[in-house]
Amino acid sequence: MILERLVVGPLASNCYIVGSEVTREGMIIDPGDEAEQILEKIKDLQLDIKFIVLTHGHIDHIGAVREVSEATGAEVCVHTDDAQSLKGWRMGGILGSSYPALPPPDRLLKDGDSIDISDLHFLVLHTPGHTPGGICLLGQGVVFTGDTLFNYGIGRTDLPGGSHSQLLNSLHTKLMVLPNDTIVYPGHGPETTIGAERRGNPFLRG
Ligand SMILES: [Zn+2]
Numbered sequence: 001m002i003l004e005r006l007v008v009g010p011l012a013s014n015c016y017i018v019g020s021e022v023t024r025e026g027m028i029i030d031p032g033d034e035a036e037q038i039l040e041k042i043k044d045l046q047l048d049i050k051f052i053v054l055t056h057g058h059i060d061h062i063g064a065v066r067e068v069s070e071a072t073g074a075e076v077c078v079h080t081d082d083a084q085s086l087k088g089w090r091m092g093g094i095l096g097s098s099y100p101a102l103p104p105p106d107r108l109l110k111d112g113d114s115i116d117i118s119d120l121h122f123l124v125l126h127t128p129g130h131t132p133g134g135i136c137l138l139g140q141g142v143v144f145t146g147d148t149l150f151n152y153g154i155g156r157t158d159l160p161g162g163s164h165s166q167l168l169n170s171l172h173t174k175l176m177v178l179p180n181d182t183i184v185y186p187g188h189g190p191e192t193t194i195g196a197e198r199r200g201n202p203f204l205r206g
């Protein structure tokens with residue numbers, strides 16, 4: 001599996017580019033900003049991008065969706081409960097400004113859906129809490145967790161639609177049940193593993 005991480009935008013969001021070594025088909029997870037850098041990387045990797053998958057609808061994860069989807073023709077996929085965010089939204093105190101509406105998503109995701117890219121298969125895990133329609137993508141021994149789980153941290157829940165109890169429920173029922181050696185690629189910061197988080201994440205004890 002081809003897997004590259006780009007750190008983009010003022011909030012240092014992780015944009016992941018995932019592809020099949022067999023067919024060179026791929027997907028982009030969370031094109032948050034810096035479309036040019038993302039498109040350059042795709043060109044270098046010679047990938048044909050089929051899907052743009054959004055872990056959730058916050059601007060720091062979707063800011064480059066328009067440019068990247070127009071350039072690649074890829075299907076934009078987002079959970080039903082976060083689709084509203086693509087219509088243009090104000091991110092409270094974080095960035096403090098509104099942004100123009102994005103094109104409507106091509107595919108609305110729900111828990112249990114699969115995203116298939118030739119030989120690569122990913123399962124959609126609905127993990128509300130940071131946002132109502134937050135998802136994680138599980139497959140090939142890795143899980144992309146967006147702003148649900150970080151290296152020794154968890155997502156904030158003080159933004160509109162956030163819920164701390166829902167987030168903890170998502171973490172315990174969807175992520176902490178995964179094998180310890182599952183590699184975690186979060187929406188911000190370095191990678192970790194489910195085992196390391198189970199042992200050391202202060203928010204997941206007890
Ligand atoms: Zn977020």
Ligand SMILES: [Zn+2]
Binds near residue numbers: 011013058060147188
């Ligand atoms: Zn974020």
